[in-house]
Amino acid sequence: MSDITNTAPELRKEIHIHNPKNKIKESAAYKTFTACNFILMAIISLVTLFPFLYLIVQSFTSDHAIIAGELSIQSFIDGKLTFEDFSINTYIYVITRNNHEFLRYYGNTILYTIIGTVLSLFFSSILAYPLSKPKLKVNKILSPFIIFTMYFGGGLMANYVLMLKLGLKNSMWGFILPMLISTYYVILMRSFFMSIPKDLEEAGEIDGLNKFGVFWHIARPLSTPIIATMTLFYAVMYWNNWFNAKLYLQDKAKWPVAYFLQTIIRGAGASDPDAQNMSANIKSCAMVLTVLPIICIYPFIQKYYVQGMMLGGVKE
Amino acid sequence: MKTTKLAKVMCVGLAVSMLSSLAACNGTNETSETTTIPSQIETEPTETEENVPYTYGVGKTFRADQPVTYTMFFSDASWYPMVDTWKTEGVFKKIEELTNVTLDIKSYDSGDYMDQITLDIQAGNAAYIIPKIYDDSKFVDGGAIVPISDYVKYMPYYTEFYNKYDLSKDIQTITRSNGKYYKLPGMKESNLINYSFVIRKDIWDKAGVDVVALQKDWTWADFLEALKKVKSYMVAQGMCKESDYIWSDLWCGNESGQGSGGNLLGVMAATYDVNAGWNIGNGMRYNKDQDKFLFSPVSDNYKEFLKTANSFVEAGILDPETFTQDDATATAKYYNGKTAIMSINQGQWANYEQNMTAQLGAGNYENYVITMPIGSTRNSTVSPERLENGVMISKKALDDLGEDGFIQMLRFVDWLFYSHEAYDLTKWGVEGEHYEVVDGQKKLKAGFCCSGLGFGNDEAESMTDIRLKWGYAGGNFWYGGTVAEMSDNLTGAVADYVARDAQDRDVPPLAPGLAPTPDQNEEINLIATPLISNVNAWTLKFVTGQEKIDAKWDEYVKSCEALNYQGLVDIYAQLYK
Numbered sequence: 001m002s003d004i005t006n007t008a009p010e011l012r013k014e015i016h017i018h019n020p021k022n023k024i025k026e027s028a029a030y031k032t033f034t035a036c037n038f039i040l041m042a043i044i045s046l047v048t049l050f051p052f053l054y055l056i057v058q059s060f061t062s063d064h065a066i067i068a069g070e071l072s073i074q075s076f077i078d079g080k081l082t083f084e085d086f087s088i089n090t091y092i093y094v095i096t097r098n099n100h101e102f103l104r105y106y107g108n109t110i111l112y113t114i115i116g117t118v119l120s121l122f123f124s125s126i127l128a129y130p131l132s133k134p135k136l137k138v139n140k141i142l143s144p145f146i147i148f149t150m151y152f153g154g155g156l157m158a159n160y161v162l163m164l165k166l167g168l169k170n171s172m173w174g175f176i177l178p179m180l181i182s183t184y185y186v187i188l189m190r191s192f193f194m195s196i197p198k199d200l201e202e203a204g205e206i207d208g209l210n211k212f213g214v215f216w217h218i219a220r221p222l223s224t225p226i227i228a229t230m231t232l233f234y235a236v237m238y239w240n241n242w243f244n245a246k247l248y249l250q251d252k253a254k255w256p257v258a259y260f261l262q263t264i265i266r267g268a269g270a271s272d273p274d275a276q277n278m279s280a281n282i283k284s285c286a287m288v289l290t291v292l293p294i295i296c297i298y299p300f301i302q303k304y305y306v307q308g309m310m311l312g313g314v315k316e
Numbered sequence: 317m318k319t320t321k322l323a324k325v326m327c328v329g330l331a332v333s334m335l336s337s338l339a340a341c342n343g344t345n346e347t348s349e350t351t352t353i354p355s356q357i358e359t360e361p362t363e364t365e366e367n368v369p370y371t372y373g374v375g376k377t378f379r380a381d382q383p384v385t386y387t388m389f390f391s392d393a394s395w396y397p398m399v400d401t402w403k404t405e406g407v408f409k410k411i412e413e414l415t416n417v418t419l420d421i422k423s424y425d426s427g428d429y430m431d432q433i434t435l436d437i438q439a440g441n442a443a444y445i446i447p448k449i450y451d452d453s454k455f456v457d458g459g460a461i462v463p464i465s466d467y468v469k470y471m472p473y474y475t476e477f478y479n480k481y482d483l484s485k486d487i488q489t490i491t492r493s494n495g496k497y498y499k500l501p502g503m504k505e506s507n508l509i510n511y512s513f514v515i516r517k518d519i520w521d522k523a524g525v526d527v528v529a530l531q532k533d534w535t536w537a538d539f540l541e542a543l544k545k546v547k548s549y550m551v552a553q554g555m556c557k558e559s560d561y562i563w564s565d566l567w568c569g570n571e572s573g574q575g576s577g578g579n580l581l582g583v584m585a586a587t588y589d590v591n592a593g594w595n596i597g598n599g600m601r602y603n604k605d606q607d608k609f610l611f612s613p614v615s616d617n618y619k620e621f622l623k624t625a626n627s628f629v630e631a632g633i634l635d636p637e638t639f640t641q642d643d644a645t646a647t648a649k650y651y652n653g654k655t656a657i658m659s660i661n662q663g664q665w666a667n668y669e670q671n672m673t674a675q676l677g678a679g680n681y682e683n684y685v686i687t688m689p690i691g692s693t694r695n696s697t698v699s700p701e702r703l704e705n706g707v708m709i710s711k712k713a714l715d716d717l718g719e720d721g722f723i724q725m726l727r728f729v730d731w732l733f734y735s736h737e738a739y740d741l742t743k744w745g746v747e748g749e750h751y752e753v754v755d756g757q758k759k760l761k762a763g764f765c766c767s768g769l770g771f772g773n774d775e776a777e778s779m780t781d782i783r784l785k786w787g788y789a790g791g792n793f794w795y796g797g798t799v800a801e802m803s804d805n806l807t808g809a810v811a812d813y814v815a816r817d818a819q820d821r822d823v824p825p826l827a828p829g830l831a832p833t834p835d836q837n838e839e840i841n842l843i844a845t846p847l848i849s850n851v852n853a854w855t856l857k858f859v860t861g862q863e864k865i866d867a868k869w870d871e872y873v874k875s876c877e878a879l880n881y882q883g884l885v886d887i888y889a890q891l892y893k
Contacts, residue, residue, distance in 0.1 A: 064674060064675075066644075066648075067647070067648060067651055067671055067674070067675065068648060068651065068652050068675055069644075069645065069648025069649060069651075069652060098397065098399065156435070157435065157438060157439065160435050160439055161439045161440075164439055164441055246425075246428050246431075246432070247432075247435070250422065250423070250424065252397070262427075263394040263425045263427060263428075264394050264395075266394070266427040280644055
C-alpha cells in the first residue's frame with residue numbers, strides 16, 4: 001500500500017476499488033441473508049454428501065457391525081461402533097473375488113473409455129468441421145439428417161437387430177460404436193468451429209494447405225478448449241455406460257465395471273437368500289471403487305464442463 | 317410460398333397415414349372362448365419309435381446315439397454367477413455325459429434376463445430351450461414360440477406326472493384363448509408353504525406364551541394377545557421400552573415391498589381370502605361360495621383384514637416403519653434382539669441362525685417358525701395353483717431340427733425337467749460324489765455345502781459350495797415335483813413348519829382357468845394399473861393408522877368405483893360364464 005503513490009493513476013484507481021477497507025458497508029439485512037444462505041447451502045451440501053459419505057464408511061466397516069445395525073453416529077457415541085470395526089477386508093475381497101474379476105471389468109472399462117473417446121473425438125470433429133461451413137451446399141441436406149437423430153431413433157429392436165446382423169454382438173465394438181458420435185456434442189463442436197476466424201483458414205489455403213490440412217493444422221490446434229471439454233464428456237459417457245453392455249455384451253469377460261456394479265446391486269432385490277446376504281459393504285465398496293476415478297478427477301475438471309456448454313453457445 | 321404449400325401437403329399426408337395406421341390397429345379378431353384341457357394325456361409314440369436314434373421313456377435316461385447340441389437361454393444370478401467349471405466338470409458336463417447332449421448356453425444376468433430374451437426372441441435370435449419363464453403372454457402372439465400343448469403327447473415323464481396328479485385344472489390357468497398353452501410349467505404334487513414368521517421362542521416361553529399349544533387354532537386376535545404378553549415381558553426385563561415396537565418386518569418396505577405392504581400384508585390377506593401386498597395382482601379373486609370372481613379390495617373381508625393389520629400397529633406391536641424401511645434395517649433389529657418376530661421363508665432359516673449366532677452367541681437364543689394365524693378362513697397362504705415357472709420352446713428349434721429332431725429334443729427336455737433322475741442331478745449333484753442317502757434322507761458329503769439348498773455353513777470358506785463351483789441347485793432347473801422331492805432338502809425347524817401347515821391349514825380353492833384375449837388383457841391392465849395404486853396407497857394409510865378405517869371406508873370404496881373396478885368385474889364375468 002505504501003507503494004501506491006508510485007503506481008500509475010489507473011492502477012491506483014483499481015487498487016482503490018478493490019481495497020477491502022473501502023468496500024460498501026454491508027447492511028445487517030444483507031449479512032443475515034448471507035448467513036442464512038450459507039447455512040442453507042451447508043445443510044443442502046451435507047444432505048447431498050451424506051449418502052456418499054455413508055457409502056464410504058460402510059465400505060470400510062466390518063460385516064458384523066453392519067448386520068448388527070450399528071453403523072450410525074449414535075452407535076459411535078455409545079461406543080458400540082469402534083475403530084475395531086474398521087476393515088479393508090471388503091476391498092481385498094471385492095478385488096480378488098472370482099479370479100480378480102473386478103479388475104478385469106475395470107481394465108475393460110479403461111480400454112473402452114480410451115479407445116471410445118479417441119475415436120469419438122476424431123469422428124465427431126471431422127463431422128462437425130464441414131458442418132461449420134455455411135457455404136458448403138451439402139450441409140443443407142446433411143444437417144437435417146444429423147439433427148433428426150437427436151429427436152428420433154430407430155428404437156431398441158431395430159438397433160439390436162442391426163448389431164446382430166453386423167456381427168457386433170459380444171464384441172467390444174458393440175459397446176463402442178453405438179456411442180461413437182453424439183449429435184449434441186457435434187453441434188457444440190460445430191458452433192465452436194464457426195467461431196474460428198475465416199481469415200486464418202484462408203491464409204492456410206493460400207499457403208497451400210488442402211481442406212483436411214486446414215482442419216488439421218489450423219482449426220484443430222485452435223480448438224483445444226472444445227476438444228478438452230469433449231474429451232471429458234465422451235470419457236465420462238463411456239465410463240458410466242452400462243446399457244450397451246447389457247444389450248450387446250453377453251460374454252462376462254467383456255463387461256465394463258459399470259455393468260458389473262449394476263448387476264450386483266440389482267441382485268440384492270432378488271428373493272434368493274444368498275442375494276440378500278451379499279453384504280452391504282461389498283456393494284458399497286464396489287460402488288466406491290467404480291466412481292472413484294470420476295470423483296477424483298471431477299472437482300478439477302468441473303469448470304471445463306460449464307465452459308464447454310458455453311463454448312459453442314457464443315458466436316461472433 | 318411454394319415451401320409452405322409443400323409443407324402443408326406433407327402434413328396432410330402424414331396425418332392421413334397416421335390415421336390409416338390407427339384404423340389398421342383395430343385389434344385381432346381373436347375372441348375368448350371356454351377352453352378345455354384333457355384330464356389325461358395319451359402318450360403318442362412316433363411311428364418309427366422302435367428305430368429312433370435315441371433312448372427315452374419313463375424310467376430310462378434320455379441318450380442320443382450321436383452327440384447333439386441344443387441352444388438354451390440361461391438366467392445367470394450375480395450372487396452365484398456361472399463359471400467355467402459348470403461346463404467343464406459341473407452340471408452341464410454331467411448332463412452331457414449322461415445324455416450325449418451338449419447345451420450351448422446363452423446366459424444373461426438374471427436381472428436383465430426377461431428383457432434380453434425378449435429382444436432375442438423378437439429379433440429371431442432365440443435359443444431352442446427357454447427356461448425360467450413366469451409370464452409367457454408377451455411371446456404367445458408373435459409366433460416365435462411353439463404351442464407346446466400340441467407336443468406334450470411325445471413327452472412321457474411330463475405326461476406321467478400330469479396324469480398321476482391330475483393337473484388339468486392347474487394347466488387350465490395357463491391356457492390361452494385358442495385352447496393351447498405355450499410353456500411347460502414346473503408341476504407340483506401339492507404346494508408347500510414358504511413364507512411364515514420366525515419368533516424368538518426363548519423370549520416367548522419366558523413371557524409365558526406357549527406357542528406350540530396355541531398355534532394350531534389361533535386367530536390373529538389370539539396372536540396379538542400373545543405378542544402383547546411378550547412385549548410386557550420385554551419391557552419388564554428392560555429389553556425394550558414401552559414406546560418400542562417388537563415387530564419390525566422385512567420384505568414390506570419400499571425396497572422389496574414395492575409400496576404395497578409386500579409379504580406381511582400378502583400373507584395376512586390370504587387368510588381372509590383377499591388379495592393384498594405382494595399378491596394384490598389386479599385385485600380379482602375367485603369366490604367359491606358365490607362361484608364368481610370379485611374385486612376383493614372392496615369386500616367386507618378386506619375391511620376385516622385391514623382392521624386386523626391395523627390392530628397390531630395401534631397396540632404398539634408392529635412398527636409402522638415396516639412399510640418404508642430397508643430389509644437390512646429389519647433384520648438387524650431381529651438379529652440383535654430388539655424385536656421378537658420377523659418374516660421368514662424356507663431359504664432364510666440357515667441364514668438367520670448363522671447371523672444370530674454371530675450376534676448373540678450360540679445357545680443364547682431359540683428361533684421357531686410358527687403356523688400362520690387364522691383369519692376368516694383356515695386357508696394356508698400357499699398358492700392354489702400347483703405350477704411353477706416353466707420352459708418355452710422356440711419355433712426356431714422346430715424349423716432348424718425338423719419334426720423328428722424336434723421331438724428328439726422335446727424328449728431330452730422332458731428328461732431334463734421332469735425326470736426324477738435329472739431332478740436329483742441338477743439339485744444335489746452326483747450321488748456318492750456330492751451327496752449320499754442315509755436312512756432315506758439326502759445329505760451332502762463332508763467337505764461340501766450349498767447355500768442354495770439351505771446348507772450354508774459357518775465354515776463355508778473351508779468347504780466347497782456345490783452351487784458356486786458346479787452349478788447344482790440353481791434356479792434354472794429346480795422346479796416342482798413330488799412332495800418328497802420338494803422337501804428332500806428341508807430339515808428340522810423348516811420341515812416341521814411345512815408339515816404343520818399342510819396338516820392344520822386348508823389349501824385354498826383353485827380358481828377356474830380364464831383365457832382373456834390380448835385385447836381383454838390390455839383392458840384389464842389399463843383399468844388395474846391406477847386402480848391398484850389407489851388400493852395400495854389407501855391400504856397403507858389404513859394399516860398404519862393415518863386414516864381411520866370405519867370413518868373413511870366409504871370414501872375409499874368410492875375412489876375405487878371412480879377408477880372403474882366394476883369394469884374389471886364385468887370382464888371377468890364375461891370370461892367366466
